[in-house]
Amino acid sequence: MSVKTYRIHKPKVVVLGGGTGLPVILKSLRNQGVDITAVVTVADDGGSSGVIRDSITMAPPGDLRNVLVSLSDMPRLYEDIFQYRFKSEDHFLANHALGNLIIAAISEMRGSTYEAVQLLSKMMHVDGRVFPSSDEPLILHAVFKDGTTAVGESNIAKQRKTIDRVFVQNQHNLEEPKAARKVISSILAADMVVLGPGSLFTSILPNLMITEIGQALLETKAETVYICNIMTQKGETEQFTDAEHVRVLHEHLGQRFIDTVLVNIEKVPEDYMDNDRYDEYLVQVKHDFTSLRNEGCRVVSTDFLELRDGGVFHDGEKVVQELLRLVYERKRVN
Structure with missing residues (x-):
């Protein structure tokens, strides 16, 4: 008697972003029985990444480095070595993360940051795929409500002005950026696309402002x-x-496209934040559920809060639990 076998298709989840928020979600999503693709912003021009991208024609490595580590099952010692950052008094190597230098070296060897990340993904036993949003370093431009402009991801927030819109250009030829290989096909084949958490204008929107994406x-x-x-x-x-976060996303793409919004409703304790260490954060985001629904979104509001080291973060496990519920619910319906 023949035995039929049934292939279980893993849900395909694409996560777009950058900064410190993206690795939190990816680390918790790893080993959850889903097919993960991370699409990482390449508009970062600060710190070690900024110095490297100005020295070598390559996409900035910092966010890519952190995403690779978040999806890797390499031993903790290897992770610590890859993430090691040289001391500020080390002059030439000051503040460079070793992993950034390794990505830069392989990018130069292979002539492509995309190829470097694919090679490192194999070496680091990455569970999933990691793609830079573009194979070229991008320059982020901001246009403020008062008509003035700022150039460079690291310069925008310093202006303390209300941002009207952002857009990106290739760093070297100022042409319209192109998406890296397999990014578009991954998005079109996905069961779920996740944006964030992360800086709205400098981590999330730089990906979306690549026209193809x-x-x-x-x-x-x-x-x-x-x-x-x-x-x-x-x-x-x-x-x-x-709601204003979502409105900005919709305005930048010219139509509504966010289906579901995850909103933390747990209160951050008063006077908890270490404002010296986390000086870019101000107050807790206020809720406007009526306007969110007017933007065409389903709202999932619950406790997603994690407090540690004097900072406020998303609890990766709680967020991923909700994402899995949503994606499996969708697959059952379809």
Whole structure:
């Protein structure tokens, strides 16, 4: 008697962003029985990444480094070596993360940051795929409500002005950026696309402002989920409600595309934040559930809060639990 075998298809989840928020979600999503693709911003021009991208024609490595580590099962010692940052008194190597230098070296060897990340993914036993949003370093431009402009991701928040819109250009030829290989096909084939958590204007939107990626988000049949920030950010989202975050995303792509918003409703204890260490964060994001629904979004509001080291973060396990519930619910319906 023949025995039929049934292939279980893993849900395909694409996560877009950058900064410190993206690795938190990816680390908790790893080993959860889903097919993960991380699409990482390449508009960072500060710190070690900024110095390297100005020295070598390559996408900035810092966010890519952190994402690779978050999806890797390499031993903790190897992770510590890859993440080691040289001391400030080390002059030439001051403040460079060793992993950034390794990514830079392989990018030069292979002539492509994309190829370097694919090679490192194999070496580091990454569970999933990691793609830079573009194979070229991008320059982020901001246009403020008063008509003035700022150039460079690290300069925008310093202006402390209300941002009207942002856009990106290739660093070296100022042409319209192109998405890296397999980014678009991954978005179009996904069951779920997750944006955030992360800086709205400097970590999330730089990906969406690559025209091909923005168009793919409008065309994909995937559930598109936005993880709203817990705190407002200095020079970016001051006084923003959760609905205003979503409104900005919709305005930048010219139509509504966010299906579901995850909103933390747990209160941050008064006087908890270490404001010297986390000086970019201001106050807790206020809620406007009526306006969120007017933006066409389903709202999932619960306790996603994690307090540690004097800072306010998303609890990766709680967020991923909700993402899994949503993606499996969608697969059952379809």
